[in-house]
Amino acid sequence: MQKIKKDALGNLVYGKIKLMILNGALKPGQKINKKELTEQLSVSQTPVNEAIIRLTGEGLIEQQERKGFFIKIFTYQDLKEFFAIRAGMEGVALRLCVEEQPDNTLDKLTHFFDNFSLPLDENEYKKYLKADQEFHQKIIELSRNSIIINFNKNFDFIMKSYQKGLIRPPEETLPEHKAIVKAVRNRDSEKAQQLLIEHHLKSRKVIKDQHLKYNTNN
Amino acid sequence: MQKIKKDALGNLVYGKIKLMILNGALKPGQKINKKELTEQLSVSQTPVNEAIIRLTGEGLIEQQERKGFFIKIFTYQDLKEFFAIRAGMEGVALRLCVEEQPDNTLDKLTHFFDNFSLPLDENEYKKYLKADQEFHQKIIELSRNSIIINFNKNFDFIMKSYQKGLIRPPEETLPEHKAIVKAVRNRDSEKAQQLLIEHHLKSRKVIKDQHLKYNTNN
Structure with a gap:
């Protein structure tokens, strides 16, 4: 029985610390104070140590030799890398x-942008932001690919920590979204893939250009 | 000084256990015997525990509630997922x-298959196997995308655990490799991407078909 409790406690502490990173209670760059965490969570040192090491393996925490453990800071370079990967994976x-799912599954992808047309007013803009997120989330979900799904969970948190609104304006992305949906409806899998890759690589380019500008100004 | 030694020892033990998984000294499905590992590596329990938890975070080890830690077994389903992701990422x-690197960098990709023509004899087959691995490795390396590079480190190990030779015969893959290289030489980035995606999705299909056959026969 002792062993059951220990495993369960370990997972609980891991889950709590991960959530503190995801919801911003522990901030990027912050040094992890193990003693404080131990007191805050009212547990012993061991499960806290184990959770920190597990999160290091997942890439949310990084160990700096001789200095301790820190919440990972994601840079422009990281964000560029994520958009490249997102393009490829999604x-x-x-x-x-499009190649393998039946019509009723594909139908879950094709309704997100039906009611939007340019220009969007403020209220529609908010709805579009939501539809955009849900559309991309749905693609990930329908893939049923557990690695893509897990990767997206971490990625999503990084996106949120950087982004208040959209990287590109609806004037650019709404027609792109509609074209992707059209290719899905037509069961043109290669076209759908190609358009989605372009869509994300265009956002990557915006980030890359911002990065270059930032480096030039500083 | 004590702290430095502790960090260094932790990393050393982690590296050693990871290597034991990668080189097959610890086999998929095997339960991890912490006491045995501790004795084998002549270290205390703590760095062994920490290494196991870090490798759990990386996905090479899995914890089974109440049973302990096991070397992860990758299934046909996992392998199918990996090939989809490989297609996208690579x-x-x-x-x-092709879009961003100078000629002298791209040149590092274009020589791998120059000296092969079909049919391959046994000696050439072995060389081709090596060229194939090195070609794909080089694409990952030239991406300079740390997430892709890290992912590939784990993925490569999975490939090794499934594969004694090639998934598809050189009669199929050599012309595909040559076509990819040609697109790279022509700086046709979209073509190169498209051909590489097809290349991996064809291998995914072989795995998918084997999986279906296996499920039908059993």
Whole structure:
């Protein structure tokens, strides 16, 4: 029985610390104070140590030799890398959906942008922001690919920590979204993939250009 | 000084246990015997515990509630998922290489298959196997995308655990490799990406078909 409790406690503490990173209670760059965490969570040192090491393995915490453990700071370079990967992963996920899923599954992807047309007023803009997030989330979900799904969970948190609104304006992205949906409806899997890849790589380019500008100004 | 030694020892033990998984000294499905590992590596319990938890975070070990820690077994389903992701990640990596890297960097990709023509004899087959691995490795490396590079480290290990030779015969893959290289030489980034995605999705299909056959026969 002792062993059951220990495993369960370990997972609980891991879950709590992860949540503190995801919801911003522990901030990027912050040094982890193990003693404080131990007191805050009212547990012993061991499960806290184990959770920190597990989160280091997942890439949310990093160990700096001789200095201790820190909440990972994601840079522009990281964000660029994420958008490249997002393009590739989501592109393939969408393609395989279109090739392998039945109509009633694909239908879950095709309604997100039906009621939007440009220009969007403030209220519609908010709705569009939500539809955009849900559309991309749905592609990930329909992929049923557990690695893509897990990757997206971490990625999503990084996106949120950087982004208040949209990276590109609806004037650019709404027509792109509609074109992607059209290719899905037509069961043109390669076209759908290609358009989705372009869509994310255009956002990557915006981030890359911002990065270059930032580096030049500083 | 005590702290430095502790960090260094922790990393050393982690590295050693990871290597034991990668080189098969610890086999998929095997239960981890912490006491045995501790004795084998002549260290105390703490760095062994920490290494196991870190490798759980990385996905190479899994914890089974109440039972302990086991080396992760990768299934056909996992392998299918990996090939989808590989197609997406490597496709984008290659495309961005072709768009953003100078000629002397791209030249590192274009020589791998120059000296092969079909049919291959046994000796050439072995060389081809090596060239194949090195070609894909080089694409990952040239991406300079740390997430893709890290992912590939784990993925490569999975490939090794499934594969004694090639998933598809050189009769299929050599022309595909040559076509990819040609697109790279022509700086046709979208073509190169598209061909590389097809290349991996064809291997995914072989795995998918084997999986279906296996499930039908059993």
